[in-house]
Amino acid sequence: MKTGMFTCGHQRLPLEQAFKDAHELGYDGIEIWGGRPHAFAPDLKAGDIRQVKELARVYQLPIIGYTPETNAYPYNMMIGSERMRHESLDMIMLAMDMAREMGAGFTLISAAHAGYLATPAEIWPRLVDNLRELSAYAENIGIDLLLEPLTPYESNVVCSANDVLRVLEAVPSPRLHGMVDICAPFVQGEPITSYFDKLGERLRHVHIVDSDGASDSHYIPGEGKIPLAPLMRELTARGYDGYCTLELVTLYMNEPRLYAALALDRFQALMAG
Template sequence: MEIGLFTSGYQRSPLEHAFIDAKRFGYDYIELWGGRPHAFAPDLRNGDIRLIQSLIEKYEVKVLGYTPEHNAYPYNFMMGSEAMRRDCVDYLKLCMDMGKEMGAEFTMISPAHAGYEARYDEIWKRLTVTVRELAEYAEKIQHTIVVEALTPYETNVVKSANDLARLFDLVESPYVVGMCDVVPPFVQGESIMAYFSILKDKMKHMHIVDGKNGEDTHYLPGEGSIPLKELLAEIKFAGYKGAATIELVTNYINEPRLYAKRAIDHLRSYMEEK
């Protein structure tokens, strides 16, 4: 299983540091966070895409996935007026263009909070209309969308494997697939491994970190409550062939290099244990 470095935790450092560290610490790829100052899609379109391409070539580290920022600041296709939804859709189409241009295998989306007064019928209508439109564009440019379920602290839209499965029933496209971040099922008392049996061939990517009950913080592997050594053995037994990003976000933003090294060392040690 390939292990990736997520660049969100490097947002107060030069992006090149993330590529340097991915190379020297033994990461297999980068999952590129699409926010300023590093890889905001409009900036990429205006010329910064060449920087990304040069870093990929210089350090010989691929960008497997592009993960644009769109959870309410300023984009959220699940809340606000139709003009706001339209603006977010146009932004995500641009993100897909940039993801494809940099050579990423996928662009990731994660439906954000729809607001406390939104009814389920309203939520699912808006979600399916939006994802169907993005799917049509993905098919046009032949670039995959990965949909991520979030914790209930972050969203009231897609929070589980069952939510993802329902979405895939409503929006049928080979270019729309799912993934599992291990924190959402863990903090909700759900089964992480159920993602594999429920999503089947739609289960294409993972975020592996550690977590603690009652919060959505992403901890270094080994510093939370998830039995990661046993989980990794089960993932291997299940025959999962995809990749897994160590998704350290802002909890370790002060010293991303130190924690990126510790994170992959911990995870590799769990993977190597019999």
């Protein structure tokens, strides 16, 4: 399996530092976080895309995917007025344009919290409408769109393998796929491998983290409770050979290079064992 670094953990440093660290530490690719100051989609459109493409060329790192910030600050396609919904969709479509231009393998989004007063009768049609519009755009420009489930601490919309499966059945676009951040199933007692069982070839990507089992916190491998060694053996036995992004987000921002190195060392030890 190939490894990816997520640039979110480097957000208090220049984006080039993330590329430099990923290259020097031995990551196979890089997943670009789409927030400021690194790679906010409107900033890319205004000209910053040239820097991202140049960094990928200089450091010889494939861009695995582009992950715009879609969890409510300020964009959340699942909450607010119709104007807010359309603004969120417009931003995601722009992110898909930028992902395509930077040569990213996919654009990754999530369905953030719909609000405590939203009912299932309101949530589901809005989700399907959103993903139909986005998938149609993805088909038109030729980019894959990945939907990430979140933990129940983060969202009340798409949190389980069944949620992702239901979406893929309702929106049967060849450009819409699922993925799994293994924290999400672990904290709610869902087998991580159920994503592979249920989604099959429509599971396109994996975020590897560790978890305390009681929060949405993302820990480096070995610092939580997920049985990662047998899990990785299971994924290998199932034939998964795609990228695994070691998704360190904000917990280790004080020393992103050191923790990215430690995460990679531990992941490689898991694979070797």
